[in-house]
Amino acid sequence: MNPPRDRRTHAVQAEALYLINLLLAPGLAFLVLLWLARRHRASVNPLTRSHLRQTLTVSVWAGLLLVGVPAIIALVGNLDHPATWIVLLLYVLCCHATLVLLGVLGLSRAIAGETFVYPLLGSRKW
Known part of the structure:
Protein backbone atom coordinates (compact mmCIF):
# COMPACT_ATOMS: atom_id res chain seq x y z
CA MET A 1 0.00 0.00 0.00
CA ASN A 2 1.37 3.40 -0.95
CA PRO A 3 1.90 5.96 1.81
CA PRO A 4 0.01 9.24 1.44
CA ARG A 5 1.87 12.09 -0.22
CA ASP A 6 0.96 14.53 2.51
CA ARG A 7 2.14 13.66 6.02
CA ARG A 8 -0.99 15.27 7.48
CA THR A 9 -3.48 12.93 5.80
CA HIS A 10 -3.94 10.38 8.58
CA ALA A 11 -3.91 13.04 11.30
CA VAL A 12 -6.72 14.91 9.55
CA GLN A 13 -8.63 11.66 9.02
CA ALA A 14 -8.34 10.82 12.73
CA GLU A 15 -9.62 14.23 13.83
CA ALA A 16 -12.43 14.16 11.27
CA LEU A 17 -13.50 10.72 12.49
CA TYR A 18 -13.49 12.00 16.07
CA LEU A 19 -15.90 14.79 15.06
CA ARG A 39 -3.52 0.08 10.72
CA HIS A 40 -1.15 2.99 11.41
CA ARG A 41 -0.08 2.31 15.00
CA SER A 59 -13.20 9.32 22.12
CA VAL A 60 -13.23 6.81 24.98
CA TRP A 61 -13.43 9.64 27.50
CA ALA A 62 -16.21 11.30 25.48
CA GLY A 63 -18.21 8.08 25.56
CA LEU A 64 -17.86 7.87 29.31
CA LEU A 65 -18.68 11.55 29.79
CA LEU A 66 -21.68 11.56 27.45
CA VAL A 67 -23.18 8.21 28.39
CA GLY A 68 -21.87 7.24 31.81
CA VAL A 69 -22.25 10.51 33.69
CA PRO A 70 -25.80 11.21 32.44
CA ALA A 71 -26.74 7.65 33.42
CA ILE A 72 -25.43 8.31 36.94
CA ILE A 73 -27.30 11.63 37.09
CA ALA A 74 -30.49 9.86 36.00
CA LEU A 75 -30.01 7.08 38.56
CA VAL A 76 -29.17 9.40 41.45
CA GLY A 77 -31.68 12.11 40.61
CA ASN A 78 -35.42 11.75 40.60
CA LEU A 79 -36.60 11.91 36.99
CA ASP A 80 -39.99 13.14 38.17
CA HIS A 81 -38.41 16.43 39.26
CA PRO A 82 -37.71 19.12 36.64
CA ALA A 83 -34.44 20.05 38.36
CA THR A 84 -32.96 16.66 37.49
CA LEU A 89 -29.70 18.72 29.87
CA LEU A 90 -27.19 21.41 30.89
CA TYR A 91 -24.51 18.83 31.56
CA VAL A 92 -24.94 17.03 28.23
CA LEU A 93 -25.10 20.26 26.21
CA CYS A 94 -22.06 21.84 27.85
CA CYS A 95 -19.99 18.67 27.78
CA HIS A 96 -20.86 17.84 24.17
CA ALA A 97 -20.23 21.40 22.97
CA THR A 98 -16.85 21.45 24.72
CA LEU A 99 -15.82 18.14 23.16
CA VAL A 100 -16.88 19.33 19.70
CA LEU A 101 -14.98 22.62 20.05
CA LEU A 102 -11.86 20.77 21.15
CA GLY A 103 -12.29 18.44 18.17
CA VAL A 104 -12.46 21.41 15.81
CA LEU A 105 -9.29 22.78 17.40
CA GLY A 106 -7.60 19.39 16.98
CA LEU A 107 -8.70 19.25 13.35
CA SER A 108 -7.32 22.72 12.68
CA ARG A 109 -4.00 21.69 14.25
CA ALA A 110 -3.91 18.53 12.12
CA ILE A 111 -4.57 20.56 8.96
CA ALA A 112 -1.75 22.91 9.97
CA GLY A 113 0.57 19.93 10.47
CA GLU A 114 0.95 20.47 14.22
CA THR A 115 0.52 18.05 17.11
CA PHE A 116 -2.25 18.63 19.62
CA VAL A 117 -2.91 17.41 23.15
CA TYR A 118 -6.52 17.63 24.30
CA PRO A 119 -6.69 19.52 27.61
CA LEU A 120 -7.40 17.30 30.66
CA LEU A 121 -8.45 14.26 28.60
CA GLY A 122 -5.64 13.75 26.11
CA SER A 123 -2.74 11.34 26.35
CA ARG A 124 0.46 13.18 27.23
CA LYS A 125 3.00 10.91 25.58
CA TRP A 126 3.03 9.95 21.92
Missing part, protein backbone atom coordinates in the same frame (compact mmCIF):
# COMPACT_ATOMS: atom_id res chain seq x y z
CA ILE A 20 -18.03 12.42 12.99
CA ASN A 21 -18.24 10.16 16.03
CA LEU A 22 -19.54 13.06 18.11
CA LEU A 23 -21.85 14.62 15.55
CA LEU A 24 -23.05 12.23 12.84
CA ALA A 25 -22.39 8.54 13.35
CA PRO A 26 -21.51 7.64 16.93
CA GLY A 27 -20.09 4.18 17.23
CA LEU A 28 -19.61 3.62 13.52
CA ALA A 29 -17.03 6.40 13.21
CA PHE A 30 -15.36 5.11 16.38
CA LEU A 31 -14.98 1.67 14.80
CA VAL A 32 -13.43 3.24 11.70
CA LEU A 33 -11.13 5.26 13.96
CA LEU A 34 -10.08 2.04 15.73
CA TRP A 35 -9.37 0.44 12.37
CA LEU A 36 -7.30 3.46 11.26
CA ALA A 37 -5.36 3.47 14.53
CA ARG A 38 -4.64 -0.25 14.30
CA ALA A 42 3.54 1.78 13.97
CA SER A 43 3.69 4.79 11.68
CA VAL A 44 7.02 6.57 11.46
CA ASN A 45 5.16 9.87 11.21
CA PRO A 46 4.91 11.43 14.70
CA LEU A 47 2.00 13.62 13.58
CA THR A 48 -0.05 10.55 12.65
CA ARG A 49 0.79 8.74 15.89
CA SER A 50 0.02 11.81 17.99
CA HIS A 51 -3.39 12.56 16.49
CA LEU A 52 -4.46 8.91 16.41
CA ARG A 53 -3.56 8.44 20.08
CA GLN A 54 -5.26 11.69 21.07
CA THR A 55 -8.48 11.00 19.20
CA LEU A 56 -8.73 7.43 20.49
CA THR A 57 -8.13 8.47 24.10
CA VAL A 58 -10.56 11.37 23.96
CA TRP A 85 -33.84 17.16 33.84
CA ILE A 86 -32.36 20.65 33.83
CA VAL A 87 -29.09 19.40 35.34
CA LEU A 88 -29.02 16.52 32.88
Whole structure:
Protein backbone atom coordinates (compact mmCIF):
# COMPACT_ATOMS: atom_id res chain seq x y z
CA MET A 1 0.00 0.00 0.00
CA ASN A 2 1.37 3.40 -0.95
CA PRO A 3 1.90 5.96 1.81
CA PRO A 4 0.01 9.24 1.44
CA ARG A 5 1.87 12.09 -0.22
CA ASP A 6 0.96 14.53 2.51
CA ARG A 7 2.14 13.66 6.02
CA ARG A 8 -0.99 15.27 7.48
CA THR A 9 -3.48 12.93 5.80
CA HIS A 10 -3.94 10.38 8.58
CA ALA A 11 -3.91 13.04 11.30
CA VAL A 12 -6.72 14.91 9.55
CA GLN A 13 -8.63 11.66 9.02
CA ALA A 14 -8.34 10.82 12.73
CA GLU A 15 -9.62 14.23 13.83
CA ALA A 16 -12.43 14.16 11.27
CA LEU A 17 -13.50 10.72 12.49
CA TYR A 18 -13.49 12.00 16.07
CA LEU A 19 -15.90 14.79 15.06
CA ILE A 20 -18.03 12.42 12.99
CA ASN A 21 -18.24 10.16 16.03
CA LEU A 22 -19.54 13.06 18.11
CA LEU A 23 -21.85 14.62 15.55
CA LEU A 24 -23.05 12.23 12.84
CA ALA A 25 -22.39 8.54 13.35
CA PRO A 26 -21.51 7.64 16.93
CA GLY A 27 -20.09 4.18 17.23
CA LEU A 28 -19.61 3.62 13.52
CA ALA A 29 -17.03 6.40 13.21
CA PHE A 30 -15.36 5.11 16.38
CA LEU A 31 -14.98 1.67 14.80
CA VAL A 32 -13.43 3.24 11.70
CA LEU A 33 -11.13 5.26 13.96
CA LEU A 34 -10.08 2.04 15.73
CA TRP A 35 -9.37 0.44 12.37
CA LEU A 36 -7.30 3.46 11.26
CA ALA A 37 -5.36 3.47 14.53
CA ARG A 38 -4.64 -0.25 14.30
CA ARG A 39 -3.52 0.08 10.72
CA HIS A 40 -1.15 2.99 11.41
CA ARG A 41 -0.08 2.31 15.00
CA ALA A 42 3.54 1.78 13.97
CA SER A 43 3.69 4.79 11.68
CA VAL A 44 7.02 6.57 11.46
CA ASN A 45 5.16 9.87 11.21
CA PRO A 46 4.91 11.43 14.70
CA LEU A 47 2.00 13.62 13.58
CA THR A 48 -0.05 10.55 12.65
CA ARG A 49 0.79 8.74 15.89
CA SER A 50 0.02 11.81 17.99
CA HIS A 51 -3.39 12.56 16.49
CA LEU A 52 -4.46 8.91 16.41
CA ARG A 53 -3.56 8.44 20.08
CA GLN A 54 -5.26 11.69 21.07
CA THR A 55 -8.48 11.00 19.20
CA LEU A 56 -8.73 7.43 20.49
CA THR A 57 -8.13 8.47 24.10
CA VAL A 58 -10.56 11.37 23.96
CA SER A 59 -13.20 9.32 22.12
CA VAL A 60 -13.23 6.81 24.98
CA TRP A 61 -13.43 9.64 27.50
CA ALA A 62 -16.21 11.30 25.48
CA GLY A 63 -18.21 8.08 25.56
CA LEU A 64 -17.86 7.87 29.31
CA LEU A 65 -18.68 11.55 29.79
CA LEU A 66 -21.68 11.56 27.45
CA VAL A 67 -23.18 8.21 28.39
CA GLY A 68 -21.87 7.24 31.81
CA VAL A 69 -22.25 10.51 33.69
CA PRO A 70 -25.80 11.21 32.44
CA ALA A 71 -26.74 7.65 33.42
CA ILE A 72 -25.43 8.31 36.94
CA ILE A 73 -27.30 11.63 37.09
CA ALA A 74 -30.49 9.86 36.00
CA LEU A 75 -30.01 7.08 38.56
CA VAL A 76 -29.17 9.40 41.45
CA GLY A 77 -31.68 12.11 40.61
CA ASN A 78 -35.42 11.75 40.60
CA LEU A 79 -36.60 11.91 36.99
CA ASP A 80 -39.99 13.14 38.17
CA HIS A 81 -38.41 16.43 39.26
CA PRO A 82 -37.71 19.12 36.64
CA ALA A 83 -34.44 20.05 38.36
CA THR A 84 -32.96 16.66 37.49
CA TRP A 85 -33.84 17.16 33.84
CA ILE A 86 -32.36 20.65 33.83
CA VAL A 87 -29.09 19.40 35.34
CA LEU A 88 -29.02 16.52 32.88
CA LEU A 89 -29.70 18.72 29.87
CA LEU A 90 -27.19 21.41 30.89
CA TYR A 91 -24.51 18.83 31.56
CA VAL A 92 -24.94 17.03 28.23
CA LEU A 93 -25.10 20.26 26.21
CA CYS A 94 -22.06 21.84 27.85
CA CYS A 95 -19.99 18.67 27.78
CA HIS A 96 -20.86 17.84 24.17
CA ALA A 97 -20.23 21.40 22.97
CA THR A 98 -16.85 21.45 24.72
CA LEU A 99 -15.82 18.14 23.16
CA VAL A 100 -16.88 19.33 19.70
CA LEU A 101 -14.98 22.62 20.05
CA LEU A 102 -11.86 20.77 21.15
CA GLY A 103 -12.29 18.44 18.17
CA VAL A 104 -12.46 21.41 15.81
CA LEU A 105 -9.29 22.78 17.40
CA GLY A 106 -7.60 19.39 16.98
CA LEU A 107 -8.70 19.25 13.35
CA SER A 108 -7.32 22.72 12.68
CA ARG A 109 -4.00 21.69 14.25
CA ALA A 110 -3.91 18.53 12.12
CA ILE A 111 -4.57 20.56 8.96
CA ALA A 112 -1.75 22.91 9.97
CA GLY A 113 0.57 19.93 10.47
CA GLU A 114 0.95 20.47 14.22
CA THR A 115 0.52 18.05 17.11
CA PHE A 116 -2.25 18.63 19.62
CA VAL A 117 -2.91 17.41 23.15
CA TYR A 118 -6.52 17.63 24.30
CA PRO A 119 -6.69 19.52 27.61
CA LEU A 120 -7.40 17.30 30.66
CA LEU A 121 -8.45 14.26 28.60
CA GLY A 122 -5.64 13.75 26.11
CA SER A 123 -2.74 11.34 26.35
CA ARG A 124 0.46 13.18 27.23
CA LYS A 125 3.00 10.91 25.58
CA TRP A 126 3.03 9.95 21.92
